[in-house]
Every structure is written in structure tokens, then in C-alpha cells.
Amino acid sequence: MDEVDKTTLLVRMARLIADKATDVPLETRLCLAYLGILGGDGAALTLSYTLPDRITLCTTDDVAARLEDLQDVLGEGPGPTAYRTGQIVVADLRSEQNSWPMFADAARQIPGASVLYAVPMRPREDGVIGVLTVHQGDADLPDLDQAQFLVNAIAAAVIKDPPDESELLIGPWAARSQIHQATGMVVAQLRVGPDDAMALLRAHAFTHNLTLSEVAERITSRRLHFSDDAESETS
CATH class of the missing domain: 1.10.10.10 (Winged helix-like DNA-binding domain superfamily/Winged helix DNA-binding domain)
Incomplete structure (x- = not known):
């Protein structure tokens, strides 16, 4: 991505979070802004994903909340894997070939859960602080470079200071x-x-x-x- 693309994405994010009601938490507005820019049906934002002090800052809908809770309970899914590896991870629940059999079987029972992907939050090069997980009805993923850039920017925005x-x-x-x-x-x-x-x-x-x-x-x-x-x- 060049600097013009990055600038355009940042300004779009700023305008979208400003368009939401002021009583909506910033973390929720950031998630909704991400969806408004790159698409998706819902999202969840969780810090310290696999650690005891794990905390979910935002779920935009019931499906996102249930998927996030399911990964927390089972300890598997694209979210935990993205947090551990620092890489974007995709789960197509419509496929029988899946890296997380327990999670996939349970997630298929949630109406509206078809495809989800998890993006690690990396505000700096030496560590992942959390994960943004997005669910959608098809396998047409957004540009992954843009997805990683926006999630890193969100990470920089939600921490108290860089x-x-x-x-x-x-x-x-x-x-x-x-x-x-x-x-x-x-x-x-x-x-x-x-x-x-x-x-x-x-x-x-x-x-x-x-x-x-x-x-x-x-x-x-x-x-x-x-x-x-x-x-x-x-x-």
C-alpha cells in the first residue's frame, strides 16, 4: 500500500467513527467503521486473546458475540490462531476441511455464521495485542493488506498511548x-x-x-x- 491509500483509509475511518452517535463507545465505532470500509456482516474486537486477562471490547451483533464466546470456551478457532501466529486466518465453515473441528461443528449451528476471518492487532512489530474477527456470508475477502493496515490503526487508536x-x-x-x-x-x-x-x-x-x-x-x-x-x- 502506498501513502495515498493509507491516508484515504485513515480519513474514511475518521469520518465513519464521527458519523456514529457520540454515546456509542469508540471501540464499537471503530469496528463499525472497519465494516463500513471493507465490508462484512459483523465484527468482534478482543485484546489478550488467549491470556487470562482477555477482554472483548466490542461485538457488533449477536452472531459476532456468539462466535467470540465459542472460541473463548473451546480455545480454538481463527481468533486464537491469529493471536498466536500473528497472521490473518480464514475459516470457511461451509467446508468440511477445517483446522478446528470442534469450533467449526459448533459454529455451524449459529445462524448467519458462514465465513469468518481473524486479523491480528499489531500496533508495533514485536507483538500482537489482540484480534479483530469479522464474519460474513460469502468467501469474498477484502484486500488483506488493507485489512491488516486498518486493524493495526485501530489497535493504535484503542491503546491508551502508542x-x-x-x-x-x-x-x-x-x-x-x-x-x-x-x-x-x-x-x-x-x-x-x-x-x-x-x-x-x-x-x-x-x-x-x-x-x-x-x-x-x-x-x-x-x-x-x-x-x-x-x-x-x-x-
């Missing part, structure tokens, strides 16, 4: 102040809420291999500007 930015929590107030100022400017540029603007800043930082403070500086110096359908940057 992994390489933890030092900002104890850093000088000036750095945090600039981030808050940049967030306010993105709110004005895109007419989104503060949480959505911060999510976009994190996703942009992740995408362009920048720190959050570097992105904030580019916005406050007006070298980086977001509009409804694009972002522009001047040197």
Missing part, C-alpha cells in the same frame, strides 16, 4: 499541552469529537512511524492539515 510514547506520561507539560492543542485543531478541521480526533492522531503516528508529539507539532505548526476526504502536509 507504545513508544509512554515517556510522555511523565514528560514536560508542554508536550502534553501541544497534543491537546493539536487534538482541538483536528476537532475543528473534521468536526469530530475529541476522542475521535485523538484516535486519528494515534493512527496517523503509527502509520507514518512518528511519535504522537511529532504529529502534534506538525498540526499545531499548520504543516499537517486534515480535511473531510484527505490530509495534506507541507514541508
Whole structure:
């Protein structure tokens, strides 16, 4: 994927999460935005997938919730495999050839469960923090590079701060102040809420291999500007 494609996907995600009701949790709006961009009937977002502190942040419908619970109970399925391997994993429940016989047999009993795929959440190269699992009625999968990119951006948006930015929590107030100022400017540029603007800043930082403070500086110096359908940057 080139930078233009990444930018287009990020801006579409920002607009879609902003279009949802403000009382809907950010994690749910991110899942729905993913579905709005790449398609699918429903999705689930789960952190620490195979660990004791596993937590499901979002299920968009009953089918997604039941499939997620089933994988948790059985300990098998595309979600656990994607979390362990760090690779996108596909399960076609219509096929008798399946890597997870117990899960496949049980999942076939859930109306609406036909094909599902799991995308590992990798906000950084050295680890997977969770999985986004999507179910759909056919085997026409989206572009997998786009799927991985969007899920990584979602991961960067839902964590409290990007992994390489933890030092900002104890850093000088000036750095945090600039981030808050940049967030306010993105709110004005895109007419989104503060949480959505911060999510976009994190996703942009992740995408362009920048720190959050570097992105904030580019916005406050007006070298980086977001509009409804694009972002522009001047040197």
C-alpha cells in the first residue's frame, strides 16, 4: 500500500467513527467503521486473546458475540490462531476441511455464521495485542493488506498511548499541552469529537512511524492539515 491509500483509509475511518452517535463507545465505532470500509456482516474486537486477562471490547451483533464466546470456551478457532501466529486466518465453515473441528461443528449451528476471518492487532512489530474477527456470508475477502493496515490503526487508536510514547506520561507539560492543542485543531478541521480526533492522531503516528508529539507539532505548526476526504502536509 502506498501513502495515498493509507491516508484515504485513515480519513474514511475518521469520518465513519464521527458519523456514529457520540454515546456509542469508540471501540464499537471503530469496528463499525472497519465494516463500513471493507465490508462484512459483523465484527468482534478482543485484546489478550488467549491470556487470562482477555477482554472483548466490542461485538457488533449477536452472531459476532456468539462466535467470540465459542472460541473463548473451546480455545480454538481463527481468533486464537491469529493471536498466536500473528497472521490473518480464514475459516470457511461451509467446508468440511477445517483446522478446528470442534469450533467449526459448533459454529455451524449459529445462524448467519458462514465465513469468518481473524486479523491480528499489531500496533508495533514485536507483538500482537489482540484480534479483530469479522464474519460474513460469502468467501469474498477484502484486500488483506488493507485489512491488516486498518486493524493495526485501530489497535493504535484503542491503546491508551502508542507504545513508544509512554515517556510522555511523565514528560514536560508542554508536550502534553501541544497534543491537546493539536487534538482541538483536528476537532475543528473534521468536526469530530475529541476522542475521535485523538484516535486519528494515534493512527496517523503509527502509520507514518512518528511519535504522537511529532504529529502534534506538525498540526499545531499548520504543516499537517486534515480535511473531510484527505490530509495534506507541507514541508
